[in-house]
Amino acid sequence: MIYLKEANLEDVQKEYEFITQLPEDENGFTNPNCGCSFEEFTEKILPGYIDHSKGLNLPAGHVPETQYFLWDEDEIVGLFRIRHHLCEALANGAGHIGYGIRKEFRGRGYANEGLRLTIEKAWSIIPEDEIYMSVHKDNPASLKTQLKNGAYIHHEDEKEYFTRVKRPKYIALTFDDGPSDTTTRQVLSKLKKHGVVGSFFLIGQNMTPEREEILREEIAMGCDLQNHSLTHSDMREMSEETIKAEIEETTGRIVSLTGKEPEFFRPPYIYVSDRMFDSIPLIFICGIASDDWIPDTDAAHRARKVIEGARNGAVVLLHDLEGNDATVEALDIIIPELKKQGYQFVTITELVQRAGITAENAKREVYTYTDQ
Numbered sequence: 001m002i003y004l005k006e007a008n009l010e011d012v013q014k015e016y017e018f019i020t021q022l023p024e025d026e027n028g029f030t031n032p033n034c035g036c037s038f039e040e041f042t043e044k045i046l047p048g049y050i051d052h053s054k055g056l057n058l059p060a061g062h063v064p065e066t067q068y069f070l071w072d073e074d075e076i077v078g079l080f081r082i083r084h085h086l087c088e089a090l091a092n093g094a095g096h097i098g099y100g101i102r103k104e105f106r107g108r109g110y111a112n113e114g115l116r117l118t119i120e121k122a123w124s125i126i127p128e129d130e131i132y133m134s135v136h137k138d139n140p141a142s143l144k145t146q147l148k149n150g151a152y153i154h155h156e157d158e159k160e161y162f163t164r165v166k167r168p169k170y171i172a173l174t175f176d177d178g179p180s181d182t183t184t185r186q187v188l189s190k191l192k193k194h195g196v197v198g199s200f201f202l203i204g205q206n207m208t209p210e211r212e213e214i215l216r217e218e219i220a221m222g223c224d225l226q227n228h229s230l231t232h233s234d235m236r237e238m239s240e241e242t243i244k245a246e247i248e249e250t251t252g253r254i255v256s257l258t259g260k261e262p263e264f265f266r267p268p269y270i271y272v273s274d275r276m277f278d279s280i281p282l283i284f285i286c287g288i289a290s291d292d293w294i295p296d297t298d299a300a301h302r303a304r305k306v307i308e309g310a311r312n313g314a315v316v317l318l319h320d321l322e323g324n325d326a327t328v329e330a331l332d333i334i335i336p337e338l339k340k341q342g343y344q345f346v347t348i349t350e351l352v353q354r355a356g357i358t359a360e361n362a363k364r365e366v367y368t369y370t371d372q
């Protein structure tokens with residue numbers, strides 16, 4: 001297993017060996033400590049790494065910086081640094097991230113995987129909407145690693161390329177009221193065509209044996225199956241017992257296919273009551289209204305509503321009701337446009353996870369945006 005681990009006192013022996021085997025300066029990745037003694041390392045250098053990560057005892061003009069060692073099982077193969085924010089010198093120079101891989105481990109994909117993990121970490125540390133990096137022109141392998149991780153070349157000078165990675169935005173397409181016989185299949189073929197996943201809020205009574213194959217296809221594609229009640233009734237006046245039966249029956253049908261309990265609930269008509277919140281142990285989800293339940297709205301109108309409402313962490317509310325052709329058509333507008341704007345399409349499960357929302361800490365509200 002390959003993983004990043006912050007510089008720490010427990011691993012001092014291996015960290016020391018690594019640091020003293022990394023060149024002092026290679027393609028601009030500097031390692032001023034390569035010739036240090038074990039004593040110097042344990043007493044000064046390593047505690048310095050730890051302090052600088054906390055913003056303590058920083059050399060003049062330096063910003064807080066965390067050193068991560070890249071481990072493969074019990075061996076250190078690389079070092080990755082994250083500067084916590086830009087200053088003028090970093091913005092015009094080295095940027096947020098620097099890295100080096102030990103010579104004998106090069107050409108084995110460690111730089112790619114390490115940079116991927118580091119970028120992922122950096123998004124939760126840095127305030128900027130772009131990660132800045134730089135790479136020497138005589139190091140094409142490293143440029144390739146950066147481009148592979150979503151960087152683009154922002155500008156260059158004689159010696160270096162200055163690259164950047166845009167902060168990813170996540171959005172979840174969700175579809176209500178299925179499965180249906182033909183429209184659900186059409187929705188799935190659009191998702192396939194564009195290489196994205198969706199989440200399906202199913203009405204339990206629509207999950208007939210004949211439609212099981214459609215649901216299996218959704219699962220095979222990596223889509224999510226979630227709960228939209230059993231009978232799609234207004235649940236506000238129902239007794240606790242009836243509410244629970246609506247949820248449990250549908251959950252049971254989903255579990256029998258996926259082996260996994262749904263975590264999300266879409267209230268029919270987005271009608272909610274205190275009793276529903278008290279009785280349903282799932283996170284309530286709404287979504288950007290596309291007006292796609294109004295028969296005379298066309299694909300352009302539906303797509304516009306979604307695109308206007310889109311932002312990082314948004315849920316999109318659509319319907320795979322039988323005959324809802326304008327929504328099938330709208331997907332050909334929505335998905336390419338949002339991709340162009342830098343969105344990644346994820347399941348509702350992943351979207352909510354990324355926002356740190358759990359069944360325990362979820363608010364008693366119906367989420368359209370995970371940052372609401």
Ligand SMILES: [Zn+2]
Pocket residue numbers: 176177228232268269
């Ligand atoms: Zn519905």
